[in-house]
Amino acid sequence: MTARHELAVIGAGPAGLAAAATAAELGLKVALFDDQPAPGGQIYRGVERTPLADPAVLGDDYRRGADLAEAFRASGAAYHPSCGVWLLTPERELGLLDNGQARFVTAGRVIIAGGAMERPVPFPGWTLPGVMTAGAGQILLKSAGMVPGKGVVLAGTGPLLLLLAAQYLRAGVQIAALLDMTPPSNALRALPHLPAALSAFGTLAKGLALKREIHRAGVRVVKGVTSLRALGEARLEAVAYEAGGREQRLDSELLLVHFGVIPESNTTRSLGIRHLWDSRQLCWRPVADAWGNTGAEGFAVAGDGAGIGGALAAEYAGRLAALEAARALGRIDAAERDRSAAPVRAALAKERRVRPFLDVLFQPAPELISQLADDTVVCRCEEVTAGQIREAVGQGCTGPNQLKSFTRCGMGPCQGRQCGTTVSQLIGHTLGRPVEEIGAYRIRPPLKPIGLTQLAALDGEGEAAA
């Protein structure tokens, strides 16, 4: 028989952990499904069992994840690690790949807390071995105690880049250079948002402290970097860039890039939920109300998957979505929901006040997409270049879904996660039309590749046959 849960939570990052714990404490029968083997998501990855001798390397904020994981473990919510979701139906059926075995469950309500991914920004050579994201570097640090061997180059823009640099320095790693690609004009454009951001002074102070830490360590920080290129044949050999009107080159075997984070929207898109183009965060996000409710009946979103707000905001949004689930399932009435929600909502509002400033301050340069060189690969899977996309548009292709039949762009194993945002922006720029008019890839299940043998092992009841 297909198992039925009152509430299914997808994702074990801050939003999912807080949602599941809050809902379980309110008496709901909760099951949390997560494709990672341990709780924490990406931001608190490895938080229960760090391989680091000195966890202080990761900083104070990381420890909050340990409290979240502990509260979740104690809450009575059922936990299904290494259990990815490859199908969601409007009837709230979930197709799972549970430790390699396909099975189905159903739920009265679903909270999607799938979190964020790093914004993929194509540049020449970005598919070479030795080019990775800053998040990838941080995951290797958190989960495997691994650091760059020598002469790592960090490039891009965003708080994570500064945090990773500081974490590496605390771990004794030598950083060859930090190439700051933040457009110099961002600071002025962000200024009007500064007064609101000052109410979250702690967040800003932490950012400034990271900058000082990097400066004091004597790291070579290059401002105003453009035209980043990864050079090499079989692997990365050098990083080239322009700064101050001069062409520069650094020999390196590891380049870690970062251009901010965006919601991982394939899951919400697969349900046909409406998505908006966020012109400040330069990404798509699902439309949801103040409780996270989406247009898909019984489905709510919480955390960075609903729009980037950071780990604390994700935690608060998870609690709000859980309170709403408890109301919808008859455990509490609207008045009790609102009473419990009031302090959480206040904390969330305070946390969000800093975002507009940070969003604009670290906004990646529009030229990264509009000026993409024709021979740069945009779709890593099908190896479709910016030139091929422009050519398809020139032949009458008007949107991302048509582009698939023109070029196979977005049809590889990553299912458009790496090229989708770029493609919508590039088509929009080429046609001179706003991104929201261009739209995005339609996403169909399976959300993650699933083997035919795994599907064939399902019996008629949705359980893996013995």
Add this chain to the structure above:
Amino acid sequence: MFKKLHDDGAERVTVTIDGREARVPAGETVAAAALIHGLQPFRTSAVSGAPRAPYCMMGVCFDCLVEIDGTPNRQACQVRVAEGMAIRRQDGAGETAP
């Protein structure tokens, strides 16, 4: 490219990486283990045969695909090492690996 900060004293399992035996910490991802032990590249791309290796480490780029115990197209960053596991570089789409 990467090194271990220190020996974390974790329990080890024995795997083979392209036929070479390696003792790696239990619970670590295949991608982390293969990066430390120098698998380079992890695969060649299906379209042009270009070399590829892990990019995102969180399961969204599918560039770390390798053959694990005879099954191609496994995401190395999402699979944990296990005793006796055979990890191999993947050529192209992985369907016709020799």
